[in-house]
Amino acid sequence: MAQELKTLPVRPGLFTNSTDAEAEGRWKDGDKVRFKNARPEKIGGWVKSSENTFLGICRALIEWQALAKEKYIGLGTHSKLYVWQTGTFYDVTPQGSTGTLGDDPITTANTSTTVTIAHTTHGRAVGDYVSFSGATAVGGITISGEYEVKTVVDANSYTITHSSAATSTATGGGASVNYVYLLSSGSSSSIYGYGYGSGAYGLSTYGTARTVASILFNLRVWSLDKWGDDMIASPREGAIYLWDKSAGTNTRAAAISGSPTTARSVFVSQEDRRIVALGAYNGTTDDPMLVRWSDDDDYATWTAAATNTAGQKRLTHGNEILCRIPVRGGDLIQTDNHATLMTSIGPPHFYAFLPVGGNGGMMGPNAGISLDGVAYWMGENDFFLYDGALRAFECDVYPTVFKNINKVQRWKVYAGYNRKFREVWWLYPSESATECDRYVLYSIDEKVWSFGTLARTAMVGGSELFTVPFAAGSDGYLYDHETGVDADGSAMTAYIESGDVDIVDGDSVMHIGKAVPDFQTLTGSVNITIKGRKYPQDIQQSSSGPHAVTATTKYINPRLRARQASVLIQSDDMGDHWRFGKIRLELRPDGRR
Numbered sequence: 001m002a003q004e005l006k007t008l009p010v011r012p013g014l015f016t017n018s019t020d021a022e023a024e025g026r027w028k029d030g031d032k033v034r035f036k037n038a039r040p041e042k043i044g045g046w047v048k049s050s051e052n053t054f055l056g057i058c059r060a061l062i063e064w065q066a067l068a069k070e071k072y073i074g075l076g077t078h079s080k081l082y083v084w085q086t087g088t089f090y091d092v093t094p095q096g097s098t099g100t101l102g103d104d105p106i107t108t109a110n111t112s113t114t115v116t117i118a119h120t121t122h123g124r125a126v127g128d129y130v131s132f133s134g135a136t137a138v139g140g141i142t143i144s145g146e147y148e149v150k151t152v153v154d155a156n157s158y159t160i161t162h163s164s165a166a167t168s169t170a171t172g173g174g175a176s177v178n179y180v181y182l183l184s185s186g187s188s189s190s191i192y193g194y195g196y197g198s199g200a201y202g203l204s205t206y207g208t209a210r211t212v213a214s215i216l217f218n219l220r221v222w223s224l225d226k227w228g229d230d231m232i233a234s235p236r237e238g239a240i241y242l243w244d245k246s247a248g249t250n251t252r253a254a255a256i257s258g259s260p261t262t263a264r265s266v267f268v269s270q271e272d273r274r275i276v277a278l279g280a281y282n283g284t285t286d287d288p289m290l291v292r293w294s295d296d297d298d299y300a301t302w303t304a305a306a307t308n309t310a311g312q313k314r315l316t317h318g319n320e321i322l323c324r325i326p327v328r329g330g331d332l333i334q335t336d337n338h339a340t341l342m343t344s345i346g347p348p349h350f351y352a353f354l355p356v357g358g359n360g361g362m363m364g365p366n367a368g369i370s371l372d373g374v375a376y377w378m379g380e381n382d383f384f385l386y387d388g389a390l391r392a393f394e395c396d397v398y399p400t401v402f403k404n405i406n407k408v409q410r411w412k413v414y415a416g417y418n419r420k421f422r423e424v425w426w427l428y429p430s431e432s433a434t435e436c437d438r439y440v441l442y443s444i445d446e447k448v449w450s451f452g453t454l455a456r457t458a459m460v461g462g463s464e465l466f467t468v469p470f471a472a473g474s475d476g477y478l479y480d481h482e483t484g485v486d487a488d489g490s491a492m493t494a495y496i497e498s499g500d501v502d503i504v505d506g507d508s509v510m511h512i513g514k515a516v517p518d519f520q521t522l523t524g525s526v527n528i529t530i531k532g533r534k535y536p537q538d539i540q541q542s543s544s545g546p547h548a549v550t551a552t553t554k555y556i557n558p559r560l561r562a563r564q565a566s567v568l569i570q571s572d573d574m575g576d577h578w579r580f581g582k583i584r585l586e587l588r589p590d591g592r593r
Contacts, residue, residue: 004586004587004588005514005516005584005585005586005587006503006584006585006587007582007583007584008498008501008503008565008567008582008583008584008585009025009501010025010026010027010498010501010567011025011026011027011038012027012035012038012039012040012446012448013026013027013035013396013443013446013447013448013449013450014026014027014028014029014030014396014397014400014448014449014450014451014496015027015028015396015397015449015499016028016029016396016397016398016399016400017395017396017397017398017399024499024500024501024502024564025499025501026498026499027040027496027497027498027499028497028498028499029495029496029497030450030451030452030494030495030496030497031451031452031453031493031494031495032452032453032492032493032494032495033450033452033494033495033496034421034423034441034443034450035443035446035448035450036421036443036446036579037446038446039520039579039580039581040496040569040579040580041521041578041579041580042485042492042494042571042576042577042578042579043482043494044468044481044482044483044484044485045481045482045483045484045485045486045487045488045492046471046479046480046481046482046483046484046487046488047479047480047483047484047488047489048477048478048479048480048488049084049087049470049477049478049479049480050087050088050089050478052087052088052089053089053475053476053477054075054077054080054082054089054472054476054478055077055079055080055476056077056078056079056080056185056188056476057077057078057188057435057457057474058075058076058077058457058458058472059076059077059078059219059220059221059222059366059412059414059457059458060074060075060076060221060222060223060224060366060458061073061074061075061224061458061459061460061470061472062074062224062225062226062231062460063460063463063465063466064226064231064465065465066229066245067228067229068229070085071085071086071465071466072084072085072231072245073085073460073470073478074224074231074233074243075089075458075472075478076221076222076224076233076235078185078186078187078188078219078220079093079127079128079129079185079186079188079220080093080129081093081094081183081222081233081241081243081253083231083243083249084478085249088249089478090249090250091252092243092249092251092252092253093129093182093183093252093253094182094183094239094241094252094253094254094255095180095181095182095183095252096181096182096183096184097123097181098178098179098180098181099178099179100134100175100176100177100178100179101117101118101119101173101177101178101179102118102119102120102175103174103175104138104171104172104173104174104175105117105118105119105173105177106118106135106138106143106171106172106173106177107138107170107171108138108139108140108141108166108168108169108170108171109139109166109169110139110166110167110168110169111165111166111167112165112166113161113162113163113164113165113166114150114159114160114161114162115141115143115159115160115161115162115166116153116157116158116159117130117143117157117158117159117160118156118157119156119157119158119179120155120156121155121156122155122156122157122158122181123181124149124152124158124181124184125149125152125184125185126149126150126151126152127148127149127185128148128149128181128182128184128185129146129147129148129149129182129185130146130147130148130149130160130179130180130181130182131145131146131147131179131180131182132144132145132147132177132178132179132180133145133177133178134174134176134177134178135173135174135176135177136172136173136174137172138166138170138171138172138173139166139167139168139169139170139172140164140166140167140168141162141164141165141166141167143160143162143173143177146182147160147161147162148160148161183235183238185220186219186220186235186236187217187218187219187220188219188220189219189409189412189434189435190217190218190219190408190409190410190411190412191217192217192408218236218411219409219411219412220235220236221235221236221364221365221366221411222234222235222236223236223263223265223266223267223323223365225266225267225268226268227242227268227275227299229245229246230242230243230244230245230246231243231245231253232266232268232275232299233253234263234265234266234277236263236264236265236365237262237263237264237279237286238262238263239255239256239259239261239262239263240255240256240259240260240263240266240275240277240299241253241254241255241256242254242256242299256275256299256300257300258300258301258302258303259275259277259294259299259300259302260277260280260281260282260292260302261281262280262281262286263277263278263279263280263281263292264278264279264280264288264320264321264322264365265277265278265279265321265322265323265324265365266278267324267331269293269331269344271344272296272309272344272350273296273297274293274294274295274296274309274310275293275294275299276291276292276293276294276324276331277291277292277293278291278321278323278324278333279320279321280292280312282312287314288319288320288321289314289315289316289318289319289320289321289335290312290313290314290315291312291313291314291315291321291333291342291351291353292310292311292312293309293310293311293312293350293351294310295308295309295310296308296309309347309350311349311350311351313351313353315333315335315340315353317335317337317338317340317355318335318336318337318338319335319336319337320335320336321333321334321335322334322335322336322362322364322365323362323365323366323368324342325368325369325370325375325377325386326370326373326375327341327370327373327374327375327386327387328373328374328387328388329341329343329373329388330342330343330344331343332356332368332375332386333353334359334362334368334377335359336361336362337358337359337361337362338355338357338358338359339355339356339357339358339359339386339390340353340354340355340356341353341354341355341356356386356390357390358390359377359379359384359390360379360380360381360382360384360392361379361380361381362377362378362379362380362384363377363378363379363380363410363411363413363428364410364411364412364413365411366411366413366414366415366458367410367413367414367415367426368415369415369416369417369424369462371417371422371424371444371462373387374386374387375387376415376424376442377415378413378415378426378428379392380407380410381402382395382402383395383442395442395449396448396449397440397449397450397451400440400451401426401428401440401451404430404431404438405428405429405430405431406428406429406430406431406432406433406434409429409434409435412427412428412429412435412436412457413426413427413428413436414426414427414428414436414456414457414458414459415427416458416459416460416461416462416469416471417459417460417461417462417469418441418461418469418481418482419461419462419463419464419469420461420468420469420482421443421482422443422444422445423441423442423443423444424441424442424444425439425440425441425459426439426440426441427439427454427456427457427458427459427471428440435455435457435474436454436455436456436457436474437453437454437455438451438452438453438454439451439452439453439454439456455473455474455475456471456472456473456474456479457471457472457473457474458471458472459471459472459481461481466480468480468481468482468483469481469482485523485575485576485577486574486575490574491572491573491574491576492571492572492576493570493571493572494570494571494572494576495568495569495570495571496568496569496580497566497567497568497569498566498567498568499566500531500533500564500565500566501564501565501566502563502564503562503563503564503565503585503587508563508589508590509534509561509562509563509589509590510561510562510563510587510588510589510590511559511560511561511587511588511589511590512530512532512544512558512559512560512561512562512565512585512586512587513557513558513559513586513587513588514555514556514557514558514585514586515528515530515547515555515556515557515558515583515584515585515586516554516555516583516584516585516586517549517553517555517556517580517583518580518581518582518583518584519549519551519578519579519580519581520579520580520581521577521578521579522549522550522551522577522578522579523551523575523576523577523578524550524571524573524574524575524576524577524578525548525549525550525571525573525576526548526549526569526570526571526576526578527545527546527547527548527549527569527570527571527572528545528546528547528549528556528567528568528569528583529543529544529545529546529547529567529568529570530543530544530545530547530556530558530560530565530566530567530585531543531544531560531565531566531567531568532544532558532560532561532562532564532565533562533563533564533565533566534561534562534563534564542560542561542562543560544558544559544560545558545568546568546570558585561590565585567583
């Protein structure tokens with residue numbers, strides 16, 4: 001048999017649902033790689049949107065444009081609410097109580113930056129933010145501006161940290177120390193707790209401390225939506241707030257008078273211009289399954305009357321409403337285990353509610369997204385869609401995602417969209433991580449999957465307002481993605497590896513003397529490693545490489561003996577970018593052993 005060039009056939013998309021032998025002809029691993037027109041390519045890079053940062057971990061993003069064409073981004077973290085405009089974050093966190101502290105409420109300690117604040121029944125918690133004005137100097141420092149509560153000494157005092165150390169131990173500050181307490185911070189992570197009623201009744205003896213906590217306290221997430229030029233915002237199980245654009249970027253969001261005192265999620269029904277509160281306060285208590293809505297064009301009227309369109313409806317399928325996903329013909333209301341289609345029908349009931357099926361235990365309030373009127377979401381053990389019918393859809397990388405995900409932190413799962421490439425992205429924490437560190441993406445048009453590592457907690461990329469997708473990092477920065485080819489000024493490592501492919505029919509061993517790569521795009525360089533194996537379960541795997549390949553490289557010389565071959569393509573230098581076509585191997589018979 002003469003030497004010949006044979007193309008190593010590899011189908012598009014990552015595939016990890018079987019052994020290497022069963023995954024023959026598929027890509028089995030990768031990072032920072034997508035598929036476009038069936039070919040793998042390195043994803044775009046990212047840069048910081050601005051040097052201005054936000055405090056806390058972002059759990060919600062929204063973009064909108066005002067009538068005067070100004071572009072805005074709303075961002076909610078576990079401790080703050082922001083509005084972003086032209087590269088700057090403005091803190092619009094709602095304020096809580098305000099007032100004046102008692103005489104001389106500030107105590108300093110010599111050479112320490114820790115300052116104690118006296119306030120009877122202050123109600124503050126660690127991580128809350130407070131703002132002071134009007135204080136006189138004490139211990140050589142002046143307390144003025146915003147501070148984070150560092151410790152709670154008791155119900156009547158707490159500590160903050162000043163930027164400079166005190167020069168003496170003293171108590172003072174005067175009689176005119178004004179305070180503003182901002183909305184209390186939520187938790188940055190879900191945590192298990194102990195308490196009466198946790199676990200099954202009779203599980204242990206009365207009064208015996210449990211060794212395993214069974215009450216899950218979920219992290220703080222926000223609902224954000226636009227109301228004309230303004231933003232509607234609500235922290236889960238908190239009040240509903242309005243940020244008024246006309247009052248300026250430095251104006252804090254304020255609670256909407258007359259609205260439910262608590263809600264689990266809110267959205268604006270654009271068709272009817274009503275605010276809809278999910279899991280809303282019913283006038284007496286929180287009701288996790290109650291849907292309430294305001295009057296048309298009036299976010300302050302919520303009590304139903306013959307003269308308005310306000311109303312309410314309690315759902316019966318599920319235990320707690322998580323969120324809403326807009327779909328063709330209505331809104332899909334997601335509970336912890338079921339989906340209900342909410343459609344506008346006019347008076348006298350205004351909305352109809354049709355149960356459409358179990359949602360697979362949706363991962364969390366941000367785990368779903370809408371594209372072209374179709375809802376996509378991550379369930380506890382599957383991915384689902386609703387396009388008029390609810391169903392799970394096949395995931396080619398199932399074990400990579402669902403066998404390595406931190407389900408205690410499932411509410412951190414965040415679904416985003418990359419409009420340029422028509423991809424749905426899910427950001428999620430891996431099993432050993434407490435924050436989002438991985439992603440899995442599904443290409444709507446290619447119907448293939450990819451995955452990788454990325455420290456992002458929220459993502460937006462589905463409109464034409466901003467030319468590129470943007471995402472919030474766990475480091476407090478907002479990043480523009482699909483920008484350049486590098487990772488914010490550093491090299492981005494990207495790679496893709498195929499499963500083993502039979503390089504010849506029958507049982508002959510072949511000698512690979514040459515490999516001819518074909519890149520449709522190649523800037524910089526990549527490293528190619530060719531791996532060989534005689535049997536699917538052969539522990540001994542021969543390897544040749546990495547071989548550096550540039551746009552002018554004609555071929556490489558692996559020189560391997562094998563029945564099966566695989567290819568690993570990797571780039572890790574500044575400026576590298578590539579789109580892979582195919583690779584051909586020069587083969588000649590080399591015996592049967």
